[in-house]
Amino acid sequence: MIELLLIVPLLGTFLSILFPLKKVYTLPLWIATLHLFLTIINFIITCNPNLALIAEIFPGQLSGTQIQLVFFFKGYITFDGVSRVIILLTSFLFFSVSLYLYDYFKYSQIKNERSFIFFYLIFFFSMNVVILADHLILFWSAIELSTLVTAPLVLTFKTKKAVEATWRYILLCSIGIAFALIGVFFLVISLNNPSGVIAEHLSILSISNLTFSRLYLVANKLDVVWVKASFILFLIGYGTKMGIAPMHTWLADTYSEAPTPVSALLAGALTNCAYLGIYKSHQILIYANAGEFSSTLLKIYGLLSMFVAAIFILRQKDIKRMLGYSSMENIGIVCVGTAIGGVAQYAALLQVIYHSLIKSSLFLSVGNIILLYKTKENHKIFELTKKMPKSFMLFFIGIIGLIGLPPMGTFFSKMILIFESFLQKDFLTMIFFLIFVIIVGCSLITHLIRISFSKQEIDIGESRDNRESSESKNVGEENFDSRFFVWPQYLLLISSIILTFWIPATLYNLIKH
Amino acid sequence: MIDLQVGFLSLILLLNILTLGSSRLKILIKNVAVAGTLVSILPLLFSYPKIAAASVAFAAVMMLVKGFIIPGLLYFSIRKVSDPIEQVPIIGYHISVIIGIVFILLALLISSKLSLHHLPSSPTTLTRDLLFATAISTIFVGLFLLMTRWKAITQVLGYLIMENGIYLLGTIVVGHMPYILEVAVLLDLLVAVMIMGIVLLNINETFNDIDTSLLVARSGSGSRSGMESESGYSKDQQND
Numbered sequence: 001m002i003e004l005l006l007i008v009p010l011l012g013t014f015l016s017i018l019f020p021l022k023k024v025y026t027l028p029l030w031i032a033t034l035h036l037f038l039t040i041i042n043f044i045i046t047c048n049p050n051l052a053l054i055a056e057i058f059p060g061q062l063s064g065t066q067i068q069l070v071f072f073f074k075g076y077i078t079f080d081g082v083s084r085v086i087i088l089l090t091s092f093l094f095f096s097v098s099l100y101l102y103d104y105f106k107y108s109q110i111k112n113e114r115s116f117i118f119f120y121l122i123f124f125f126s127m128n129v130v131i132l133a134d135h136l137i138l139f140w141s142a143i144e145l146s147t148l149v150t151a152p153l154v155l156t157f158k159t160k161k162a163v164e165a166t167w168r169y170i171l172l173c174s175i176g177i178a179f180a181l182i183g184v185f186f187l188v189i190s191l192n193n194p195s196g197v198i199a200e201h202l203s204i205l206s207i208s209n210l211t212f213s214r215l216y217l218v219a220n221k222l223d224v225v226w227v228k229a230s231f232i233l234f235l236i237g238y239g240t241k242m243g244i245a246p247m248h249t250w251l252a253d254t255y256s257e258a259p260t261p262v263s264a265l266l267a268g269a270l271t272n273c274a275y276l277g278i279y280k281s282h283q284i285l286i287y288a289n290a291g292e293f294s295s296t297l298l299k300i301y302g303l304l305s306m307f308v309a310a311i312f313i314l315r316q317k318d319i320k321r322m323l324g325y326s327s328m329e330n331i332g333i334v335c336v337g338t339a340i341g342g343v344a345q346y347a348a349l350l351q352v353i354y355h356s357l358i359k360s361s362l363f364l365s366v367g368n369i370i371l372l373y374k375t376k377e378n379h380k381i382f383e384l385t386k387k388m389p390k391s392f393m394l395f396f397i398g399i400i401g402l403i404g405l406p407p408m409g410t411f412f413s414k415m416i417l418i419f420e421s422f423l424q425k426d427f428l429t430m431i432f433f434l435i436f437v438i439i440v441g442c443s444l445i446t447h448l449i450r451i452s453f454s455k456q457e458i459d460i461g462e463s464r465d466n467r468e469s470s471e472s473k474n475v476g477e478e479n480f481d482s483r484f485f486v487w488p489q490y491l492l493l494i495s496s497i498i499l500t501f502w503i504p505a506t507l508y509n510l511i512k513h
Numbered sequence: 514m515i516d517l518q519v520g521f522l523s524l525i526l527l528l529n530i531l532t533l534g535s536s537r538l539k540i541l542i543k544n545v546a547v548a549g550t551l552v553s554i555l556p557l558l559f560s561y562p563k564i565a566a567a568s569v570a571f572a573a574v575m576m577l578v579k580g581f582i583i584p585g586l587l588y589f590s591i592r593k594v595s596d597p598i599e600q601v602p603i604i605g606y607h608i609s610v611i612i613g614i615v616f617i618l619l620a621l622l623i624s625s626k627l628s629l630h631h632l633p634s635s636p637t638t639l640t641r642d643l644l645f646a647t648a649i650s651t652i653f654v655g656l657f658l659l660m661t662r663w664k665a666i667t668q669v670l671g672y673l674i675m676e677n678g679i680y681l682l683g684t685i686v687v688g689h690m691p692y693i694l695e696v697a698v699l700l701d702l703l704v705a706v707m708i709m710g711i712v713l714l715n716i717n718e719t720f721n722d723i724d725t726s727l728l729v730a731r732s733g734s735g736s737r738s739g740m741e742s743e744s745g746y747s748k749d750q751q752n753d
Contacts, residue, residue: 141697148704163719188686
């Protein structure tokens with residue numbers, strides 16, 4: 001059953017080659033709908049308390065109180081805990097973005113739709129593998145694949161800036177992720193305790209069955225020095241992919257130059273996949289009784305990311321880069337939450353969910369803005385309220401969500417995080433956290449007000465750089481404020497608001513672990 | 514057999530030094546091809562008495578990919594590139610060679626300090642230490658090339674050399690990885706080179722060169738001449 005979640009996107013990839021060219025733009029939507037449907041079914045089956053009935057339908061898949069739906073790739077993929085939440089989220093995001101693509105293709109400058117859709121679907125496939133992977137090497141290889149296949153998507157418009165951003169993205173991320181592979185090898189070394197006494201559990205564990213779930217069981221018998229070393233390498237590797245501060249240099253460029261729907265998925269979905277790597281390796285360290293070490297590192301680099309984001313967001317002139325740096329701030333928040341642990345870990349996962357929904361919707365709204373104004377620069381966007389009322393509203397609610405003002409979920413996740421750090425008497429983290437959150441919030445509000453309400457300025461040399469940075473065809477005054485240009489954002493924002501006030505019990509249990 | 518192992522390893526070390534010292538892209542690609550072939554054969558040498566048929570087949574596939582397909586792709590992509598000689602690197606060739614030797618010494622020092630005696634594979638202390646040292650120094654050399662060379666293609670080669678080093682490190686500790694995963698990792702490498710090649714051609718098409726200093730210059734750091742100043746962004750916006 002779970003395998004279907006991998007097979008469907010892969011099938012879509014093949015279909016994208018064979019599909020008739022005129023209809024190919026409908027393909028992502030079909031695949032996304034099917035995938036979302038399957039994900040929900042799997043989710044419901046695995047969460048259903050009525051196990052007897054399910055055991056009858058799928059004999060031999062019941063282990064304890066949990067039903068395991070993995071048939072073919074046992075030992076490689078799994079469907080439990082956080083990955084269940086993340087895959088539901090990813091599938092939903094992909095569905096919304098595919099909905100947006102439906103109209104976007106008609107007005108955007110994407111020349112080769114078929115190759116775009118090919119890489120778009122294989123990107124989705126790789127994300128699914130990342131989320132479901134249990135084996136460390138499979139996880140690594142899927143993360144690497146997700147980097148590689150997004151590069152052509154970032155390159156779509158082939159402007160100088162896009163080429164530059166792609167090169168930086170692919171090179172930095174590939175090198176970073178290579179370090180994570182060294183980390184996996186270090187974990188294998190740590191299986192052999194230096195005292196020469198190999199524990200009984202460990203002797204059956206080798207590279208061929210090195211899964212996260214098995215590692216958690218035996219982690220307290222591992223050689224701690226090597227485990228710590230491997231965590232550093234995981235932090236470098238998956239941190240590069242996620243965009244943690246010293247390794248973030250690709251992030252803003254890539255988010256800015258990619259077509260907006262791709263940016264939405266990069267920021268909303270791919271970041272979570274990379275976060276899974278950090279989260280799981282942190283989990284290993286906790287089980288190996290070295291949680292202090294990884295917490296300290298995550299806290300430092302999380303705060304550093306927030307600091308860098310706060311600095312660069314302050315006077316940002318490119319609307320998409322602004323969102324990119326705000327993503328970095330979110331990455332910092334999530335890392336700090338993970339590091340503090342306890343209830344803050346719960347808050348971090350909530351933050352991941354809310355942020356993904358809000359940030360994707362924001363990128364899509366910004367996509368509308370860019371299509372209309374044909375520019376990404378803040379100071380050339382004006383009177384949004386009059387020109388695109390619906391997109392303005394969505395943009396407004398999205399920014400409110402990013403800042404974390406009360407009606408949105410991010411308020412609660414940040415608040416829980418601050419309370420928890422207060423309770424743990426971690427005042428230094430709390431103060432820095434608050435300062436950075438406030439700086440980012442204030443600058444976002446300033447940008448929001450400027451973009452939404454300012455009058456048109458007299459512009460000199462306005463059209464100089466137009467074709468370079470615009471994604472849209474010159475089709476005159478099109479209506480970018482209706483149909484599929486706004487529905488996905490409604491969907492995303494409404495679901496994020498619903499999730500703020502009502503978290504289904506099963507979801508709550510999963511997050512709470 | 515030990516002689517052969519040591520011979521292969523020292524050959525890889527020498528190739529690293531040669532790679533650091535040469536400026537012609539074609540020679541660099543040939544070096545990487547030879548190193549890739551050697552790296553593919555090495556796991557067979559280390560499991561010499563009991564070699565499975567599957568591992569021979571996999572080694573052959575890997576040799577094909579690392580020794581022929583990837584260098585072939587790179588060769589194909591530089592045929593279209595105007596200038597097949599590396600610019601003056603950030604750190605000169607002579608100093609690079611010396612640094613390469615320092616890397617080897619450093620790696621030998623590290624491997625002698627680490628207690629790897631309990632690892633399952635590799636029989637003697639000499640080959641194990643040398644293998645570890647080769648792996649570490651190859652990774653260093655790859656990173657060094659990535660940092661100090663301007664041409665995009667040299668950076669791809671640096672990435673490949675680094676990947677070779679990681680694979681060598683893997684052969685010490687891994688023992689036997691399931692083939693499905695080995696294939697996945699190898700496929701990743703192949704896809705990486707193909708996509709990097711696509712981007713490379715795009716860089717060449719857009720900038721008329723594969724010199725990444727053009728890219729670097731645009732983002733405001735380490736500016737070099739030869740850059741069109743037509744970017745619509747003001748200077749203080751290039752903030753990273």
